[in-house]
Amino acid sequence: AAPARDRLRIAIQKKGRLADPARALLTACGLSWRESRDKLFCFGESLPVDLLLVRDDDIPGLIADGVCDLGIVGFNELDEQAKARRQIGMSDAYQSLRALPFGDCRLMLGIPEEWEWSGVDMLQGKRIATSYPAILTAWLAERGIKADVVELSGSVEIAPKLGTADLIADLVSSGATLRANQLKPVEILMESTAVLAGPVDELTDSRAGLMAMLLRRLDGINASRE
Numbered sequence: 327a328a329p330a331r332d333r334l335r336i337a338i339q340k341k342g343r344l345a346d347p348a349r350a351l352l353t354a355c356g357l358s359w360r361e362s363r364d365k366l367f368c369f370g371e372s373l374p375v376d377l378l379l380v381r382d383d384d385i386p387g388l389i390a391d392g393v394c395d396l397g398i399v400g401f402n403e404l405d406e407q408a409k410a411r412r413q414i415g416m417s418d419a420y421q422s423l424r425a426l427p428f429g430d431c432r433l434m435l436g437i438p439e440e441w442e443w444s445g446v447d448m449l450q451g452k453r454i455a456t457s458y459p460a461i462l463t464a465w466l467a468e469r470g471i472k473a474d475v476v477e478l479s480g481s482v483e484i485a486p487k488l489g490t491a492d493l494i495a496d497l498v499s500s501g502a503t504l505r506a507n508q509l510k511p512v513e514i515l516m517e518s519t520a521v522l523a524g525p526v527d528e529l530t531d532s533r534a535g536l537m538a539m540l541l542r543r544l545d546g547i548n549a550s551r552e
């Protein structure tokens with residue numbers, strides 16, 4: 327187990343879609359920070375709750391390793407890394423504690439506009455580009471489909487045009503990116519929102535009380551929104 331600490335550490339995205347809403351939500355929970363110049367670490371002032379500003383991809387691992395106690399991350403990223411861990415026989419190290427009211431998107435299959443979608447069987451033998459190989463692999467296996475999963479870290483939507491894949495599985499919100507690349511959405515693999523993630527094992531030191539208080543405040547904010 328990680329050593330006892332008396333300050334809670336929350337990882338949020340440094341830059342990107344979830345950075346501002348995550349910070350705004352934590353501010354609404356009554357947290358405030360003394361900004362550090364490098365802005366990687368923000369020291370909590372109103373409460374002993376510090377922020378770590380990182381890439382979203384790093385958040386599940388930081389919780390798994392006990393470096394951070396909580397994180398705000400897309401469920402898509404959390405689940406991708408959870409599935410990847412399971413595929414290599416590792417145990418679950420984090421979980422989603424609360425769904426949050428931002429970061430909504432869908433992980434969808436996008437096929438060339440000129441294809442006529444006749445169902446998942448037409449995926450047999452195809453090459454599918456994605457940044458979510460573990461989710462896609464599990465989804466294909468559940469349906470008994472053998473396809474090549476082509477892992478790309480970015481610019482997934484141009485893979486069909488480049489000839490590196492036949493179709494893609496990527497996040498979609500408005501659908502404009504698919505359209506701009508002459509692709510159309512045909513199948514939802516996952517609905518996602520930002521989530522507050524935490525460890526599977528409960529904390530036992532003074533951080534437990536801080537975490538419980540934060541969750542109560544969060545639930546209060548969510549309830550007043552409804």
Ligand code: PRT
Binds near residue numbers: 344381503
């Ligand atoms: O630098 P870092 O690694 O932290 O950031 P990142 O580039 O990996 O993540 P970022 O900021 O792009 O997204 C963070 C999280 O926001 C994702 O993990 C999702 O949970 C959530 N989210 C919500 C989205 C979208 N909507 C979204 N539309 N993430 C990405 N997109 C991309 C999508 O990949 C595609 O390229 O936007 C494009 C599609 O958008 P539409 O509106 O054209 O359909």
Ligand code: ZN
Binds near residue numbers: 382383
């Ligand atoms: Zn990322």
